[in-house]
Amino acid sequence: MENTVITISRQYGAGGRELAEIMAKKLDIKLYDRQIVHIAAAKLGINDLSEEELLEMENQVKPLSMSFIPFHSFGTHMGSSSQEMFMSESAAIRKLAEDAPCIFLGRSADYALRKKDNVFSIFVCADDDFREKRGQEVYDGKSLKELDKEDEKRARYYNYYTGRTWGAGENYDLVVNTSSGNLEKIADGLIAYMRTIKG
Amino acid sequence: MENTVITISRQYGAGGRELAEIMAKKLDIKLYDRQIVHIAAAKLGINDLSEEELLEMENQVKPLSMSFIPFHSFGTHMGSSSQEMFMSESAAIRKLAEDAPCIFLGRSADYALRKKDNVFSIFVCADDDFREKRGQEVYDGKSLKELDKEDEKRARYYNYYTGRTWGAGENYDLVVNTSSGNLEKIADGLIAYMRTIKG
Numbered sequence: 067m068e069n070t071v072i073t074i075s076r077q078y079g080a081g082g083r084e085l086a087e088i089m090a091k092k093l094d095i096k097l098y099d100r101q102i103v104h105i106a107a108a109k110l111g112i113n114d115l116s117e118e119e120l121l122e123m124e125n126q127v128k129p130l131s132m133s134f135i136p137f138h139s140f141g142t143h144m145g146s147s148s149q150e151m152f153m154s155e156s157a158a159i160r161k162l163a164e165d166a167p168c169i170f171l172g173r174s175a176d177y178a179l180r181k182k183d184n185v186f187s188i189f190v191c192a193d194d195d196f197r198e199k200r201g202q203e204v205y206d207g208k209s210l211k212e213l214d215k216e217d218e219k220r221a222r223y224y225n226y227y228t229g230r231t232w233g234a235g236e237n238y239d240l241v242v243n244t245s246s247g248n249l250e251k252i253a254d255g256l257i258a259y260m261r262t263i264k265g
Numbered sequence: 266m267e268n269t270v271i272t273i274s275r276q277y278g279a280g281g282r283e284l285a286e287i288m289a290k291k292l293d294i295k296l297y298d299r300q301i302v303h304i305a306a307a308k309l310g311i312n313d314l315s316e317e318e319l320l321e322m323e324n325q326v327k328p329l330s331m332s333f334i335p336f337h338s339f340g341t342h343m344g345s346s347s348q349e350m351f352m353s354e355s356a357a358i359r360k361l362a363e364d365a366p367c368i369f370l371g372r373s374a375d376y377a378l379r380k381k382d383n384v385f386s387i388f389v390c391a392d393d394d395f396r397e398k399r400g401q402e403v404y405d406g407k408s409l410k411e412l413d414k415e416d417e418k419r420a421r422y423y424n425y426y427t428g429r430t431w432g433a434g435e436n437y438d439l440v441v442n443t444s445s446g447n448l449e450k451i452a453d454g455l456i457a458y459m460r461t462i463k464g
Contacts (some may be wrong), residue, residue, distance in 0.1 A: 176292040191434040233434065235390040241440035248462075262454040263447075 069184045070264055071163045075224075076190035077215040077233070078198030079205065081244045085190055086171045088253040096168040098159075105171045106158035108150065152227045170214040172220075176238060177228040186260050189238040196245040239263075268383045269463055272374040274423075275389035276432070277412040278396030278404065281283045284389055285370045287452040295367040296359075302372045305357035306350065308371045337380040351426045375437060385459050388437040397445040412423075438462075 074090065076082025083099070090097035092173040098106075104136035108110055156178035159170060163179055170179075176187035191201075194210055230237050240259065271288065274386050275281025282298070286420065289386035297305075309390035341358055355377035357413055359370060369378075375386035391399075393409055400407040 082268040119315075189434065189440075193435045213402075235388065235432065235434070235442055236392045236444070238440075239442050241388075241434040241437075243434055243438050245435070246462075251462050255279040258457040258461045259454040262457045263445075263450050 068167065069090070070167055070260060071179060071182065071185045072169045072189060072260075073179060073185060074169060074171050075174075075176060075188070075189040075232070075238070076172070077192065077208075078220075079199065079200045079208070079246075080190045080192035080218045080248050081173060081200065082190035085244065085249050085253055085256075086166040086169050086250055090169050092253060092257060095166070096166065098162055098168055099172060100173060103155050103158055103175075104160060105167075107154040110154060110161060111156050120185065148225075174224050174228055177224075177230065184264075186264065187238040187240075188256065189233055189235075189240060189241045191233065191243055192245045193243070196247065206218075267366065269366055269385045269459060270381065271368045271459075272378060272386040273370050273389060274369060274373075274387070274431070274437070275371070276376060276391065277408075277419075278399045278407070279389045279391035279417045279449050280399065281389035281444075282370060283445065284448050284455075285422075285453055287372070287448055288455065289368050291456060292366070292368075295365065296370060297361055297367055302354050302357055302361075302374075305361060306353040307338050309353060309357050309360060329437060334448060345453040348426075373427055376429065379387060382455060383463075385463065386437045386439075387455065388432055388434075388440045390432065390440060390442055391444045392442070397444065400439050442456065 074082055074089075086097055086099075095196070152174070155173055159173060159175045159178040161234045162194070163170075164166060164186070165180065171206075176185070178186040179187075197213055198210040201210060201213050205213070224232040228237075235241050240256070242252060242256065246252070270350075272287045273281055273288075275284075285296055285298075304446050309393075352374070354372055356375040358372060361367060362369075362381065362384070375384070378384040396412055397409040400409060400412050404412070423429070423431040432440070434440050439455070441451060441455065445451070
């Protein structure tokens with residue numbers, strides 16, 4: 067599994083970010099989220115990314131932050147500038163994926179890397195009860211309705227740019243249900259699965 | 266994982282039956298498919314199922330048959346008799362699940378057993394290219410359109426009786442994509458996942 071790159075997409079409130087962080091820690095590999103991919107995409111036009119720059123980017127975000135980041139960069143109107151941003155983010159993802167094993171959280175990375183053999187893509191979901199509870203506890207009291215609204219935006223963005231259906235099993239290697247709440251065990255299970263498949 | 270009961274639902278042409286057979290063999294547990302559940306449901310009204318009867322039922326089906334069984338017992342019209350059949354099949358599934366670790370293929374077993382802690386439910390899907398190829402090779406030249414039509418019936422049946430959405434991640438523990446075609450490895454991977462989660 068040496069060179070495996072993992073992509074994680076997720077419903078809000080399903081614990082996808084926490085699961086990604088646990089897996090990155092267990093595998094001792096980097097986790098790239100929205101902010102890092104965003105910065106990488108912005109820098110990619112100027113020069114290639116050095117190891118120092120990657121480290122610098124990582125220091126700009128709290129890696130274990132559970133804060134709720136509203137998905138406001140892209141509205142319902144998908145203009146040419148967001149098309150460009152999608153393209154440059156995808157290029158940044160492909161560049162980062164070449165460097166070393168890593169995990170991408172969101173950013174349609176499964177699609178950007180769909181032609182690569184060493185990529186393992188996961189979609190994280192959970193039932194409404196679990197997400198509602200987690201919305202209250204982890205995301206500053208967000209209601210299920212608010213979580214669903216964010217998910218609609220994510221789905222719209224993904225579907226628009228990839229021509230696929232967000233969350234549909236056939237776009238990922240595995241769709242995992244975190245409703246049991248045991249993210250540590252699920253992370254171990256996913257690693258065991260990947261090692262068996264890719265090893 | 267001693268007492269784990271596994272349910273497998275699947276898209277036509279994704280290799281779900283073959284995957285179920287491989288897993289049953291690897292785990293050395295029984296595989297109950299549509300025919301067995303059907304017979305069990307019919308017998309359940311008369312008397313409890315003995316070990317001999319279970320064996321007898323198993324001998325009535327070719328366990329490794331890959332034949333394409335059209336889903337014709339239930340049409341689009343869901344009358345009271347199919348409601349009764351759903352109820353008695355669900356009862357039969359719960360009865361069979363009590364006896365020993367086993368795998369259920371189809372029959373909305375994930376729903377019938379949703380309240381049991383020892384149940385691990387899997388949905389098997391694949392991309393269109395893979396299913397189309399498999400339809401040609403394994404299912405007597407069925408076209409993707411024919412496979413999709415059967416899936417629509419399955420979805421309608423499942424959605425009608427369970428109030429859930431067939432194939433939606435939140436109804437299963439895992440949704441697995443078999444498009445790689447390596448069912449042996451995927452079976453090993455799923456067993457590794459389950460052992461990690463349940464062990």
